Amino acid sequence: MAFFARLREGLKGVKERWSGGIARLFSGSTFDAAFWEELEDRLIAGDVGLELSEELATSLKEEAKARGLASPEELRDVFVEKVASELNSVPGMGQPFVLAPTPQVLLMTGVNGSGKTTSAGKLALQYKRQGKGVILAAADTFRAAAVEQLRIWGERTGVRVVAQGQGSDPAAVAFDAWQAARSAGADVLIVDTAGRLHDKHNLMEELRKIHRVLLREAGEERLQTVLVLDAVLGQNSVAQAETFNSVLPVSSVILTKYDNTAKGGVVLSIARKLRVPVRYIGLGEAPEDLSPFDPEEFARALMEGGTGEER
Ligand SMILES: Nc1nc2c(ncn2[C@@H]2O[C@H](COP(=O)(O)OP(=O)(O)O)[C@@H](O)[C@H]2O)c(=O)[nH]1
Numbered sequence: 647m648a649f650f651a652r653l654r655e656g657l658k659g660v661k662e663r664w665s666g667g668i669a670r671l672f673s674g675s676t677f678d679a680a681f682w683e684e685l686e687d688r689l690i691a692g693d694v695g696l697e698l699s700e701e702l703a704t705s706l707k708e709e710a711k712a713r714g715l716a717s718p719e720e721l722r723d724v725f726v727e728k729v730a731s732e733l734n735s736v737p738g739m740g741q742p743f744v745l746a747p748t749p750q751v752l753l754m755t756g757v758n759g760s761g762k763t764t765s766a767g768k769l770a771l772q773y774k775r776q777g778k779g780v781i782l783a784a785a786d787t788f789r790a791a792a793v794e795q796l797r798i799w800g801e802r803t804g805v806r807v808v809a810q811g812q813g814s815d816p817a818a819v820a821f822d823a824w825q826a827a828r829s830a831g832a833d834v835l836i837v838d839t840a841g842r843l844h845d846k847h848n849l850m851e852e853l854r855k856i857h858r859v860l861l862r863e864a865g866e867e868r869l870q871t872v873l874v875l876d877a878v879l880g881q882n883s884v885a886q887a888e889t890f891n892s893v894l895p896v897s898s899v900i901l902t903k904y905d906n907t908a909k910g911g912v913v914l915s916i917a918r919k920l921r922v923p924v925r926y927i928g929l930g931e932a933p934e935d936l937s938p939f940d941p942e943e944f945a946r947a948l949m950e951g952g953t954g955e956e957r
């Protein structure tokens with residue numbers, strides 16, 4: 647399925663609840679007094695973040711005046727433009743990982759349940775299909791089930807999984823996997839990690855250690871720290887991102903469960919707060935449900951609206 651079609655399908659929840667409301671708002675024929683206030687409210691409710699919501703509403707208002715626009719309908723394209731350009735102001739936004747020099751190491755980080763393992767598996771499948779050499783590393787050694795989950799993805803995608811089993815040192819697994827990727831001449835090594843929230847201090851120490859080992863072995867130009875965030879958590883995801891970023895500088899974001907959220911604006915919030923590119927969005931649990939994130943198409947999809955029962 648083409649990106650736009652998949653996005654449209656995946657964003658159903660977003661469109662029906664949040665952007666449905668926004669699209670409806672823009673279908674009005676006059677700028678009544680409530681319009682601007684409501685626009686800002688809807689942006690905030692959609693997880694765009696307070697500051698950016700205010701800013702967007704203000705700049706749209708100015709733009710409407712400057713261009714002499716008569717109705718919200720005429721403002722649609724300007725809205726799409728502004729959303730896309732806000733996103734595109736972050737270098738690398740929507741672009742796939744650059745896999746050079748090889749092997750590139752994608753260190754997958756994020757809290758439990760955010761979708762690290764699933765996204766690692768989905769990426770492995772895409773790279774495999776592109777004919778790239780891929781290796782997965784099971785550096786979530788905290789639970790036996792975690793290693794097993796990655797092994798299943800390995801079987802499903804025909805990708806080799808380097809693992810040592812439960813309780814082993816995750817940094818040692820990462821080291822082994824790096825060696826394997828090197829000697830196999832792989833293009834990409836995807837390292838899955840643990841994300842237990844209740845043990846934040848140890849988790850962060852463990853991540854730092856894995857990162858240190860990979861940095862020493864692979865070097866800065868081969869190592870990317872990927873933060874996997876659950877879009878459903880909205881502003882909490884943004885807070886998580888800030889926490890992770892303070893421990894290990896995040897180089898890219900994958901935003902999962904976009905198919906499940908009613909609030910699409912979180913991507914704008916992340917772009918604004920972290921200035922880190924969102925490269926992929928997760929649109930479901932199936933292996934194919936990971937799409938490169940296209941800011942223009944995303945902005946346009948929002949304007950298509952849903953059933954939009956409100957207003
Ligand atoms: N609907 C939906 N579910 C997802 C997506 N990504 C992951 N999941 C589900 O979220 C749950 C947690 O994912 P997992 O990869 O195990 O998270 P991890 O703890 O970060 O490794 C699993 O049930 C996944 O199938 C997505 O994009 N959409």
Ligand SMILES: [Mg+2]
Nearest residue numbers: 762763786792
């Ligand atoms: Mg996992």
